[in-house]
Amino acid sequence: xxxxxxxxxxxxxxxxxxxxxxxxxxxxxxxxxxxxxxxxxxxxxxxxxxxxxxxxxxxxxxxxxxxxxxxxxxxxxxxxxxxxxxxxxxxxxxxxxxxxxxxxxxxxxxxxxxxxxxxxxxxxxxxxxxxxxxxxxxxxxxxxxxxxxxxxxxxxxxxxxxxxxxxxxxxxxxxxxxxxxxxxxxxxxxxxxxxxxx
Amino acid sequence: xxxxxxxxxxxxxxxxxxxxxxxxxxxxxxxxxxxxxxxxxxxxxxxxxxxxxxxxxxxxxxxxxxxxxxxxxxxxxxxxxxxxxxxxxxxxxxxxxxxxxxxxxxxxxxxxxxxxxxxxxxxxxxxxxxxxxxxxxxxxxxxxxxxxxxxxxxxxxxxxxxxxxxxxxxxxxxxxxxxxxxxxxxxxxxxxxxxxxxxxxxxxxxxxxxxxxxxxxxxxxxxxxxxxxxxxxxxxxxxxxxxxxxxxxxxxxxxxxxxxxxxxxxxxxxxxxxxxxxxxxxxxxxxxxxxxxxxxxxxxxxxxxxxxxxxxxxxxxxxxxxxxxxxxxxxxxxxxxxxxxxxxxxxxxxxxxxxxxxxxxxxxxxxxxxxxxxxxxxxxxxxxxxxxxxxxxxxxxxxxxxxxxxxxxxxxxxxxxxxxxxxxxxxxxxxxxxxxxxxxxxxxxxxxxxxxxxxxxxx
Numbered sequence: 001x002x003x004x005x006x007x008x009x010x011x012x013x014x015x016x017x018x019x020x021x022x023x024x025x026x027x028x029x030x031x032x033x034x035x036x037x038x039x040x041x042x043x044x045x046x047x048x049x050x051x052x053x054x055x056x057x058x059x060x061x062x063x064x065x066x067x068x069x070x071x072x073x074x075x076x077x078x079x080x081x082x083x084x085x086x087x088x089x090x091x092x093x094x095x096x097x098x099x100x101x102x103x104x105x106x107x108x109x110x111x112x113x114x115x116x117x118x119x120x121x122x123x124x125x126x127x128x129x130x131x132x133x134x135x136x137x138x139x140x141x142x143x144x145x146x147x148x149x150x151x152x153x154x155x156x157x158x159x160x161x162x163x164x165x166x167x168x169x170x171x172x173x174x175x176x177x178x179x180x181x182x183x184x185x186x187x188x189x190x191x192x193x194x195x196x197x198x
Numbered sequence: 199x200x201x202x203x204x205x206x207x208x209x210x211x212x213x214x215x216x217x218x219x220x221x222x223x224x225x226x227x228x229x230x231x232x233x234x235x236x237x238x239x240x241x242x243x244x245x246x247x248x249x250x251x252x253x254x255x256x257x258x259x260x261x262x263x264x265x266x267x268x269x270x271x272x273x274x275x276x277x278x279x280x281x282x283x284x285x286x287x288x289x290x291x292x293x294x295x296x297x298x299x300x301x302x303x304x305x306x307x308x309x310x311x312x313x314x315x316x317x318x319x320x321x322x323x324x325x326x327x328x329x330x331x332x333x334x335x336x337x338x339x340x341x342x343x344x345x346x347x348x349x350x351x352x353x354x355x356x357x358x359x360x361x362x363x364x365x366x367x368x369x370x371x372x373x374x375x376x377x378x379x380x381x382x383x384x385x386x387x388x389x390x391x392x393x394x395x396x397x398x399x400x401x402x403x404x405x406x407x408x409x410x411x412x413x414x415x416x417x418x419x420x421x422x423x424x425x426x427x428x429x430x431x432x433x434x435x436x437x438x439x440x441x442x443x444x445x446x447x448x449x450x451x452x453x454x455x456x457x458x459x460x461x462x463x464x465x466x467x468x469x470x471x472x473x474x475x476x477x478x479x480x481x482x483x484x485x486x487x488x489x490x491x492x493x494x495x496x497x498x499x500x501x502x503x504x505x506x507x508x509x510x511x512x513x514x515x516x517x518x519x520x521x522x523x524x525x526x527x528x529x530x531x532x533x534x535x536x537x538x539x540x541x542x543x544x545x546x547x548x549x550x551x552x553x554x555x556x557x558x559x560x561x562x563x564x565x566x567x568x569x570x571x572x573x574x575x576x577x578x579x580x581x582x583x584x585x586x587x588x589x590x591x592x593x594x595x596x597x598x599x600x601x602x603x604x605x606x607x608x609x610x611x612x613x614x615x616x617x618x619x620x621x622x623x624x625x626x627x628x629x630x631x632x633x634x635x636x637x638x639x640x641x642x643x644x645x646x647x648x649x650x651x652x653x654x655x656x657x
Contacts, residue, residue, distance in 0.1 A: 042655050046299035051409050054302055057411060062569040063418050068425070074313045081320050087379055095322045140353040141360070142326065145334035152353040198326060198356060 091146075098138045099146055105166065106147035108175055120151045121162035121178075121187065126194040131168035139198055154191035160184060201319070204211070204376050205383060211271060212240025212387070218274025221281045225445070229292045230398030238437065240390075241369070241384055242467045243270055247367040248345070253522070257343040260375040260403075267372070303410025310417050311393060315386035322380045325430050327364065327621075331359025333429075336381065345371075348446035350528045358616075361531045363518040365471045366429060382429050389426045392437045393417065394630060399444070401637045405648035409639075411594075415574065416635050421567040422628050431472050432625035438468035439475060440632035443599045446482065446507060449482040450489055460508045461530035466510035473519050474610055474617070478629075479511045481602045481609075485595070536616050542565065550611035553619050558627060567624060568600035568631075575600075575634040578641050586642045594635035603630045 058067050091099055109115035122143070128135040140151045152159055165187050167174040178184045216239030220232065227235065247266045248258055256262055275281050296304055299590060325332040338347040345367060354360055354400035370381035400409035416424060425433045449457040465482075469475040490500030523531050538546070545559045558564050559572055579597070582589065589597070607626050611617050617626070638644060 045652075046297075046407060046655065047302070050299045050302045053407065053411055054414070055304065057414060057418075060570065062420070062565055064425070066418050066420050070420070071310060072316060073312055075309075078313065078316050081316070084457065089381075090320060091320050094324055116617050139326075139330060139356045141330035141349065143630075144349065144352045145329050145337060150352055153355065156353045156355055160354065173521045187281065192325055196356065 007160060007175045053185050095146065098119060098136055099143070101135055102138055102143050102149070105173070106149040109149065109164075115149055118164050119162045120149060121165045121191070122151045122153060122190045123166060123168070123186070124154070124194040126197065127170055127191055130194065131141040132171065133173075153196055154188045155196060159188050202377065203391050204233060204378075205387070207372075208376060208384075209237055209240075209387060210242060211267065212237045214240070214244040214266070215274055216240035217282065217285070218271065218276075219463070221277055221284055221464070221477065222274065223456045225457065225460055228398065229458055229519065230401075231395055232288060233401070235441070236394040237391045238388060238395070238441070241388055241552060243267070243274070243468075244384070244437070245272075245365045245368045247429050248339075248371050249518070249522075251366045252345045252364070253517075258344055258345065258371060263372060263375060264491075300406040300410055303407075304620065307393060307397070307410070307417060308422075311386070311390050312391060314423065314426040315383070317507070318382050318386045318429070319378070319380070321427075321434045323370075323382060324428050326364075327359050330357040330362070331362055333370060335360060335364075336367045336374065339367065339371050340374055343628050346526060346528060355531065358531070360529075361507035361523055361527070362431065363470055363473055364522070365434070366431065370429075370614045383428050388434055388437055390512065392440075394634075395441075396414075396635060399636065402545040403639045403648070404644050405413055407651070408644055408648055409461060410639055412635055415569075415571060419568050419571050419631055422631060423629070425625065430625065432628050433475060435468050435475060436471040436628040436632060438464050438471060439478070439629050440636070441467055443482070443596075443633065444636065446486070447592070447595050449503075455506065458503055459510075462507045462510040462597045464505065466514040469511040470514040472626075473515055474614060476508075476511050476515045477610060477613070478602055479508050481606050482507065483600070485598050485602075506572070512600075522555055536604060537613055538613055538615055541613075544612070547608055547612035548617070550604075550619065550623070551608035554608060554623060554627075557619065558624055565632075568627075571631060571634065573640065578638055578643070580644055582641050588644055590640065591640075593637055593642065596640060599633045600630060603633065 058064055105120070106115060109118050109120075122137050122140070125135065125137045128137065138146065140153065143149060143151045152162055161182070162184065163178050165176045165178060165184065167176065167187070213233065213236050217235030220227075220237045225235075226232075228655055244267060248263055248271055251258055251262055252264055255265075258629050260407075263561045294599055295459045321328055333345065338349050342348060345364060349360060369384045373381040373384055385521070396416065397409055397413045398413055404412070405525070422433065422436075442461045445457055445461035445464060449455075449461060465475070469479065484506060485502045487497065487500040490496060490503060519533065558567065564572070582593070607623050609621060611619070617623060
């Protein structure tokens with residue numbers, strides 16, 4: 001194994017270039033070998049060079065923007081976020097109105113105790129917009145992820161299996177259970193007039 | 199147990215699993231390369247275990263999942279004696295003495311990784327591709343103990359994300375079981391280890407000031423940085439694709455078949471993460487054949503080497519896509535329909551090539567996405583060509599890999615029309631950047647300047 005040790009050092013330190021490249025000392029030299037030393041003054045000059053090059057790097061416009069609009073604000077966020085680890089608030093902060101909407105809709109059925117038996121026909125976002133409601137409707141898979149409620153789009157071949165329908169009513173949300181299949185078909189047809197956006 | 203302790207524990211287990219693989223393949227490396235690589239491999243092992251259980255219809259309970267991981271660790275370290283010897287060798291080589299002048303870069307890079315890792319931990323999974331796919335499956339796999347769960351009874355007509363390979367689903371299951379409500383932090387492990395690997399890889403050929411600056415440049419690619427905390431397939435895919443190429447080129451140098459097989463394994467992991475990587479792996483075959491032809495080792499050996507490199511990816515594709523989707527999932531998904539059925543019409547190929555250049559690379563939007571990284575790469579390449587008037591074999595190799603992605607994505611867009619420009623291709627191009635970075639590490643100008651600085655420094 002000891003014999004292999006030298007092989008492994010050579011193997012690892014071999015550069016991907018075929019030209020004679022002098023790798024950095026730490027990369028190649030065995031532990032016992034004296035490492036190439038840098039005197040303090042030269043190390044200081046290189047430190048200054050490193051700092052200056054980093055300043056120049058962050059002076060270039062896209063990098064400056066990235067630092068000022070991403071990294072530093074994220075750091076500021078961190079200082080606040082570490083004090084607030086509530087899971088629901090973190091979900092709300094990320095998913096915002098999509099999450100609120102899905103939770104509100106689901107809570108209607110949870111209060112009735114039938115959330116696990118519901119297949120809710122969802123209108124497209126554009127339908128709500130046409131009725132004066134600024135609601136983004138999450139797609140069924142995302143809705144299911146957020147709340148566990150099963151929903152369906154009007155363009156699904158299985159839309160006629162829905163047993164509840166969500167509509168816009170009097171500037172708010174209307175929940176109707178499906179009693180009449182013809183009414184359901186009419187609602188599906190009405191929803192289909194709007195484009196589904198994700 | 200606190201979150202940090204759990205991460206440390208999981209990372210140790212990942213290291214043990216990855217160490218076992220490196221030992222089996224007899225892969226050597228200085229600690230700075232070896233340790234992050236072992237952890238990255240461990241993450242890959244994690245990403246496979248729940249999938250293996252699922253294939254065997256074993257319930258995905260926390261006990262089963264963690265026992266399977268422990269069994270994998272034990273099996274991968276079956277060569278215990280050589281493993282201990284290798285570990286001792288590794289320990290004796292560990293030296294952590296950063297140079298004074300690399301500290302500004304190390305501190306800045308560590309700060310950026312921390313900010314990213316926190317965000318990854320703090321926020322729930324965000325991209326729609328995840329919440330309508332891997333994440334929702336993982337969430338219900340925890341509740342129902344199977345990946346084939348009630349999600350498939352939901353209206354899935356607006357998403358095909360549930361049919362993506364189970365790499366993310368598996369990791370999400372493990373990390374949720376480990377106590378992370380949103381999973382995800384495995385991505386920070388991948389990011390941190392890859393950055394360390396890249397930095398150490400760069401220091402093999404260029405001065406540490408250049409290495410620090412180049413890694414910083416790489417990290418500051420705005421779009422790619424965003425995916426260091428927003429979980430999706432592309433960052434991890436880029437990592438394993440780059441590692442596969444790196445070890446393929448190590449094979450070029452040392453001619454050891456184990457390195458080639460290891461590169462094949464890494465490419466298989468990349469394919470497991472994103473199935474279309476298989477096509478990119480195939481595009482590496484001409485380079486392998488060329489290598490053998492140039493070294494007069496024969497075309498047959500070239501074909502055998504190509505098989506070593508590509509066959510594991512084919513296997514990964516067959517298991518994770520052909521078998522899993524067709525035989526296990528309860529919903530029909532016709533993959534054949536995704537392929538362009540008018541292959542004689544080449545206009546989509548040229549259109550996509552043109553769009554990539556005009557919209558994603560050479561445009562204001564491109565600068566917004568990728569900063570000046572691509573421009574810097576072109577500048578360095580032009581300078582090398584003008585000043586040195588030739589390319590070294592190493593730079594030629596890395597440029598070939600860059601070309602595989604640059605030309606491979608128009609090809610993928612042509613073959614798979616669903617692979618759109620503004621999402622899939624934009625993120626798919628992430629694979630370019632580590633390859634460009636490693637080209638820069640071999641750029642003869644930077645290498646010669648590095649030598650001069652090192653000579654002056656140590657005089």
